[in-house]
Amino acid sequence: MTEHELVRELAEKNGSKIVMLVADGLGGLPMEPHGRTELETANTPNLDRLAGRGTSGLSVPVLPGITPGSGPGHLGLFGYDPLAFKIGRGALEATGIGFELGPHDVAARGNFCTLDSAGLISDRRAGRIPSEESFKVVERLQAVNIPGVETFVKPVKEHRFVVVFRGQGLDGGVADTDPQATGVTPLDPTPVTPAAQRTADIAKEFVRQARTILADEKKANGMVLRGFAAKPQLPSYLDLYGLRAAAIAVYPMYKGLAQLVGMTLVGKAQSLDEQIDELAKCWNDYDFFFLHFKYTDSTGEDGAFEQKVKRIEELDRAIPRIEKLGPDVLIVTGDHSTPSKLKSHSWHPVPTLLVADTCRPDGLEKFSERECLRGGFGQFPAKHLMLLAMAHALRFGKYGA
Amino acid sequence: MTEHELVRELAEKNGSKIVMLVADGLGGLPMEPHGRTELETANTPNLDRLAGRGTSGLSVPVLPGITPGSGPGHLGLFGYDPLAFKIGRGALEATGIGFELGPHDVAARGNFCTLDSAGLISDRRAGRIPSEESFKVVERLQAVNIPGVETFVKPVKEHRFVVVFRGQGLDGGVADTDPQATGVTPLDPTPVTPAAQRTADIAKEFVRQARTILADEKKANGMVLRGFAAKPQLPSYLDLYGLRAAAIAVYPMYKGLAQLVGMTLVGKAQSLDEQIDELAKCWNDYDFFFLHFKYTDSTGEDGAFEQKVKRIEELDRAIPRIEKLGPDVLIVTGDHSTPSKLKSHSWHPVPTLLVADTCRPDGLEKFSERECLRGGFGQFPAKHLMLLAMAHALRFGKYGA
Numbered sequence: 001m002t003e004h005e006l007v008r009e010l011a012e013k014n015g016s017k018i019v020m021l022v023a024d025g026l027g028g029l030p031m032e033p034h035g036r037t038e039l040e041t042a043n044t045p046n047l048d049r050l051a052g053r054g055t056s057g058l059s060v061p062v063l064p065g066i067t068p069g070s071g072p073g074h075l076g077l078f079g080y081d082p083l084a085f086k087i088g089r090g091a092l093e094a095t096g097i098g099f100e101l102g103p104h105d106v107a108a109r110g111n112f113c114t115l116d117s118a119g120l121i122s123d124r125r126a127g128r129i130p131s132e133e134s135f136k137v138v139e140r141l142q143a144v145n146i147p148g149v150e151t152f153v154k155p156v157k158e159h160r161f162v163v164v165f166r167g168q169g170l171d172g173g174v175a176d177t178d179p180q181a182t183g184v185t186p187l188d189p190t191p192v193t194p195a196a197q198r199t200a201d202i203a204k205e206f207v208r209q210a211r212t213i214l215a216d217e218k219k220a221n222g223m224v225l226r227g228f229a230a231k232p233q234l235p236s237y238l239d240l241y242g243l244r245a246a247a248i249a250v251y252p253m254y255k256g257l258a259q260l261v262g263m264t265l266v267g268k269a270q271s272l273d274e275q276i277d278e279l280a281k282c283w284n285d286y287d288f289f290f291l292h293f294k295y296t297d298s299t300g301e302d303g304a305f306e307q308k309v310k311r312i313e314e315l316d317r318a319i320p321r322i323e324k325l326g327p328d329v330l331i332v333t334g335d336h337s338t339p340s341k342l343k344s345h346s347w348h349p350v351p352t353l354l355v356a357d358t359c360r361p362d363g364l365e366k367f368s369e370r371e372c373l374r375g376g377f378g379q380f381p382a383k384h385l386m387l388l389a390m391a392h393a394l395r396f397g398k399y400g401a
Numbered sequence: 402m403t404e405h406e407l408v409r410e411l412a413e414k415n416g417s418k419i420v421m422l423v424a425d426g427l428g429g430l431p432m433e434p435h436g437r438t439e440l441e442t443a444n445t446p447n448l449d450r451l452a453g454r455g456t457s458g459l460s461v462p463v464l465p466g467i468t469p470g471s472g473p474g475h476l477g478l479f480g481y482d483p484l485a486f487k488i489g490r491g492a493l494e495a496t497g498i499g500f501e502l503g504p505h506d507v508a509a510r511g512n513f514c515t516l517d518s519a520g521l522i523s524d525r526r527a528g529r530i531p532s533e534e535s536f537k538v539v540e541r542l543q544a545v546n547i548p549g550v551e552t553f554v555k556p557v558k559e560h561r562f563v564v565v566f567r568g569q570g571l572d573g574g575v576a577d578t579d580p581q582a583t584g585v586t587p588l589d590p591t592p593v594t595p596a597a598q599r600t601a602d603i604a605k606e607f608v609r610q611a612r613t614i615l616a617d618e619k620k621a622n623g624m625v626l627r628g629f630a631a632k633p634q635l636p637s638y639l640d641l642y643g644l645r646a647a648a649i650a651v652y653p654m655y656k657g658l659a660q661l662v663g664m665t666l667v668g669k670a671q672s673l674d675e676q677i678d679e680l681a682k683c684w685n686d687y688d689f690f691f692l693h694f695k696y697t698d699s700t701g702e703d704g705a706f707e708q709k710v711k712r713i714e715e716l717d718r719a720i721p722r723i724e725k726l727g728p729d730v731l732i733v734t735g736d737h738s739t740p741s742k743l744k745s746h747s748w749h750p751v752p753t754l755l756v757a758d759t760c761r762p763d764g765l766e767k768f769s770e771r772e773c774l775r776g777g778f779g780q781f782p783a784k785h786l787m788l789l790a791m792a793h794a795l796r797f798g799k800y801g802a
Contacts, residue, residue, distance in 0.1 A: 001484045003464065010467070053434050358742075360430055360438070360749050363771055378780045380465060387466030391748045398746055399463055400470035400483070401493050 004240060006399065007079070007387070011242045016328035016393040018243070018288045019279070022077060023315055024070075024254075025297030025338025027350045027369060031305055038296075038305060038340060039351060040368045042312040046319035047332060047353065047367035054330075054355030056364050057377025059385060061336050067347040071095075073335030074257045078290075079241075079386030080234055087260065088172055088229020094162045095256030097154055101231035106170040106199055108228045111178065112137060112159040112220035113186070119222075121182045126159045126220040134158060137220045144209045149202055163206065163225065171196035171230065174203055178224035186224045199228070236262025237288060241390060246282055248275045249292035258290055272314065276321045283325055291322075297345075300338030308340050329392045330355045332367070333385065349379055356392035405641060407800065408480070408788070412643045417729035417794040419644070419689045420680070423478060424716050425471070425655075426698030426739025428751040428770060432706055439697075439706060439741060440752060441769040443713040447720035448733060448754065448768035455731075455756030457765050458778025460786060462737045468748045472496075474736030475658045479691075480642075480787030481635060488661065489573055489630020495563045496657030498555055502632040507571040507600055509629045512579065513538060513560040513621035514587070520623075522583045527560045527621040535559060538621045545610045550603055564607065564626065572597035572631065575604055579625035587625045600629070637663025638689060642791060647683055649676045650693035659691055673715065677722045684726055692723075698746075701739030709741050730793045731756045733768070734786065750780055757793035 001009075028038035061068040061076050062083065071092050072082030087095070090107035101107060112126035112134065129137075138161050141153040149167035156162055173196035177187040189203035203225060214221045237245035239262070246266045247258030255265050264286070267278030275291055282289075293315055299308035315332075322330065337348040351372040362376030373379075377388070390396050402410075429439035462469040462477050463484065472493050473483035488496070491508035502508060513535065515524035530538075539562050542554040550568035557563055574597035578588040590604035604626060615622045638646035640663070647667045648659030656666050665687070668679030676692055683690075694716055700709035716733075723731065734753040737746050752773040763777030774780075778789070791797050 001487070006464070006467065006484065358430065358747070359434075360770060361435060362774060374775070376774060377465070378774075384465040387464060388748075389466075391466035391468065396466065396468060396748070398468045398470050400473040400488065401490055401497075 010396040018329040019327040020331045021291045023293045023296040025300045026334025027337025029339035029341045038308040042309045044316040051364045051367040055359040056372045056375030058349035058379045059352045059382040076382030089227025090229040096253040098252035107164045108225040110161040113222045115222035170199045174200045174228040176226040243288040244286045245288040246286040247290045254292040297338045303343040305340040411797040419730040420728040421732045422692045424694045424697040426701045427735025428738025430740035430742045439709040443710045445717040452765045452768040456760045457773045457776030459750035459780045460753045460783040477783030490628025491630040497654040499653035508565045509626040511562040514623045516623035571600045573629045575629040577627040644689040645687045646689040647687040648691045655693040698739045704744040706741040
């Protein structure tokens with residue numbers, strides 16, 4: 001019996017509310033040996049108080065030593081084994097710009113490139129064309145017309161864009177067209193599985209029409225396509241857990257990830273305070289609330305230790321407003337670590353805290369990497385966090401008699 | 402290589418003795434935040450002394466957040482993955498009343514119900530008929546006679562009974578006949594797999610004869626059947642571990658679970674003291690001894706915190722008599738937690754202690770949930786406990802050269 005089969009069998013409904021507050025890239029490192037991490041440096045009276053009342057631990061996003069991107073990081077927290085459920089690169093890129101993929105879509109990442117008069121790639125990034133120029137090029141591509149499919153072309157940033165084909169019988173099994181070199185032509189889209197023949201033909205036709213339309217462009221007169229992928233098949237929160245789930249996020253990527261598991265996007269909050277306003281407003285309409293806080297990650301990526309500390313303190317100050325709503329289960333965690341010292345995502349386990357009346361005390365008095373190491377959840381796979389959330393919300397029946 | 406294949410490959414025989422003392426529902430919770438659990442409250446000088454000498458940890462019965470019934474809880478402790486080896490409800494009910502299922506049996510749970518003159522269910526529990534009345538009705542059903550199979554009908558409690566069909570080619574794949582409503586007729590037994598056609602026919606004939614026999618009953622003149630199941634296919638202790646295993650339990654459910662893995666039921670003890678008398682008596686005849694202590698669970702289920710504390714203290718006082726027999730490995734654990742606060746089984750990890758001369762000290766001075774969190778076994782799946790038992794009994798060879 002798989003874990004998801006078990007979840008489906010045991011899930012029950014009641015009126016309980018679960019809040020999962022994800023501080024992106026929460027975990028950190030000291031800048032110097034024997035120093036303190038960002039979380040250990042921050043003044044976090046509210047999180048510390050919650051640690052005293054709840055149960056803490058360290059969540060391992062994928063496996064020890066494995067650094068996740070945002071996709072696998074969040075899939076784990078949502079209870080989907082990130083090694084079993086994969087979001088293809090094209091699908092993730094589309095998701096990241098807020099494009100809601102449908103069940104009949106195949107998305108690919110596109111890079112504009114510069115082709116010389118012989119059709120050979122002379123610049124693989126089209127001179128790193130600025131976004132505003134690139135957006136105009138993307139606009140011209142709206143003229144592409146392929147019978148039998150709808151085609152969406154969306155800008156991302158600089159030379160990057162996304163193309164989505166929508167139609168019956170499409171398949172993500174198409175090879176990248178990027179030859180990873182200059183002085184050669186882009187590759188033709190070719191199927192890697194027989195089922196993708198039609199999709200490869202459509203992609204080829206897309207490239208053909210685009211070449212004609214962009215023939216007069218100086219920089220962006222060609223393109224390569226990569227990471228063809230359909231929308232991943234993820235059971236929804238409602239289907240799996242019986243939870244009506246709301247996502248209250250600011251950035252498109254996290255909204256998109258939440259949508260992939262069937263969460264409803266709520267509000268248009270631009271700050272944590274506004275996110276909690278939205279939370280209060282929709283409190284009666286949902287059972288589960290995913291709140292995403294981006295800035296613990298972005299400050300870490302910038303290597304801005306002190307800024308990350310301040311962002312953690314901002315998060316801490318928001319806690320009492322969430323508590324006042326009276327969630328039955330309140331979780332504070334991250335999708336991965338982003339130590340300022342490394343200026344990037346990392347594999348280090350993520351401090352995680354769960355507060356509910358059913359918590360067994362673990363004697364912690366502070367929320368930090370060091371303390372969580374002694375927490376009652378120990379170190380656990382992120383994909384098990386939702387099992388604990390459901391249990392503490394008393395939403396699981398007994399397994400076997 | 403599966404874990405069981407590994408066990409079979411490595412298991413060796415020697416004269417060592419393993420005692421596994423299972424305090425049912427041992428783990429608990431404080432009644433108030435920052436309070437103490439039942440085990441932390443109890444005065445347990447013997448268990449604490451053992452914790453100082455052995456290695457402790459917290460066993461996770463199934464998965465984090467998953468609350469097991471007695472079946473999966475014990476299967477885990479016995480070393481059978483409770484998600485891979487399942488005991489069907491009918492088989493568990495038969496087991497629970499001490500009916501020893503054979504390899505050609507299919508068992509189902511029965512509920513007497515009241516049918517009106519049109520054959521529609523008017524009371525799904527036959528007026529919650531008292532056990533003594535129900536037992537007489539069950540007695541009348543002994544007259545059922547179905548060619549080609551033996552039929553056993555056994556009372557459980559109130560309106561509940563068990564029916565077991567014994568014969569060649571039976572299969573548990575028969576749908577429940579309970580329509581879960583009044584004002585309708587019971588459903589006919591129907592096969593959910595083609596292999597169960599004959600079993601469904603037999604069940605139908607059983608119901609037909611029962612209706613005739615019980616036609617004059619005022620309350621229990623009908624029945625519904627649920628949870629059809631054959632005996633689960635579990636490798637025996639002797640086959641798997643090479644252990645001659647004895648079960649010394651008071652209650653039928655635990656005797657039955659032990660029998661499912663091929664343990665021999667020893668004695669007719671009615672108290673822990675008598676169980677240890679039996680243990681001493683059969684000491685030379687077996688290698689492994691499963692002792693089951695029920696009352697830590699039943700007091701927890703009653704929400705009787707103080708009573709559970711007293712039962713734990715009773716358990717503690719029994720320890721020196723067991724030690725005197727000189728087991729090479731002595732394990733104290735539970736099949737799950739039953740916090741008085743929740744008045745039910747729970748998912749919380751279970752305090753577990755193993756004492757052997759080969760233990761690596763972990764610095765604990767007390768046996769409790771909080772201490773076990775810092776124990777040498779950490780948090781571990783219950784199904785791995787038998788691996789540790791075998792290892793510390795020096796009954797495993799080396800894996801690979």
